[in-house]
Amino acid sequence: MINPLFKKIVEIFDSFPDIGPRQSWRLLFWFVKQEVKFKNKFLSYFQLLIEKLNFCQKCFMPTIEENICSICSDPDRNKSKLCIVARETDLITIENLKKYRxxxxxxxGLILPFENKNIIKERMKILEDRLINDRQIKEIILALPFxxxxxxxxxxxxxxxxxxxxxxKIPRRGIPTGGEIEFIDPETLKEALEL
Ligand SMILES: [Zn+2]
Incomplete structure (x- = not known):
């Protein structure tokens, strides 16, 4: 009989995006072979993440112990430009280009058929309120997946x-349709976003 704790942990891995049951078992057996120090580090980081997690009240990027993230509170960022992204990973991809300020x-996320996406509708309402109230914003860049x-x-x-x-700005130039932001090569993305 397979150990019930193993099964429970595998179920958790299995619920992660893009991870299937086979990979979940591999992850479990990989993890059990790691040093105790690593396992403790893993646990303590996730514990911290759970305890201190917040979401930026302006852009909704996850933050730790902050109500406003380090990008929104950075006085050197250009407050006249607002780039709308679907996912947090898209923000990371654009930040890594080191061009957009x-x-x-x-x-x-995205509004998809057969999925309850109230959170996105709510955020769109918040975005609308922000556009009404934030007079500094002059330019919108819509960086949704292609x-x-x-x-x-x-x-x-x-x-x-x-x-x-x-x-x-709705970037199109040079980007083949079917492109997720994170898989577009940096030069093409820079050009499309006109950065
Ligand atoms: Zn923010």
Whole structure:
């Protein structure tokens, strides 16, 4: 009989995105072979993450012990530019280009059929309020994935942003459709975002 604790841990790995049951078992057996020091570090970091996790009240990027993230509170960032991304990983990808100096807004995903995506609708409402109230914003860059499934979200956002008198960039140039932001090569992405 397979140990019930092993099964429970494998179930957790299995619920991670892009991880299947086979990989989950591999991860478990890899983990049990690591040094105790590593295992404790793993646990303590995750414990800290759980205890101190917050979300930036302006851009919704996860933060630790802060209400406003280090990007939104950085006085040197260009507050007239707002780049809208679907996912946190897209923000990381754009930051890693080291070219964009404006601010961000993280939607938290995409509006997909058959999925309850109230969180995204809520965030769009918050985005609208921000555009009404934040007079510093002059330019919007819509950096959603270049995929078919991003189209309904893109459409809703274009409708929302068109209500405001703002400079509005929808990157297209050079990017083949079907591209997730994180898989586009940095040079192409820089060019598309006009950074
Ligand atoms: Zn922020």
């Amino acid at each position: 404006g601010l961000y807004f993280v939607l938290g 995929t078919k499934e991003a189209e309904p979200t893109k459409k809703d956002l274009i409708k929302l942003i068109s209500k405001f008198n703002l400079k509005f």
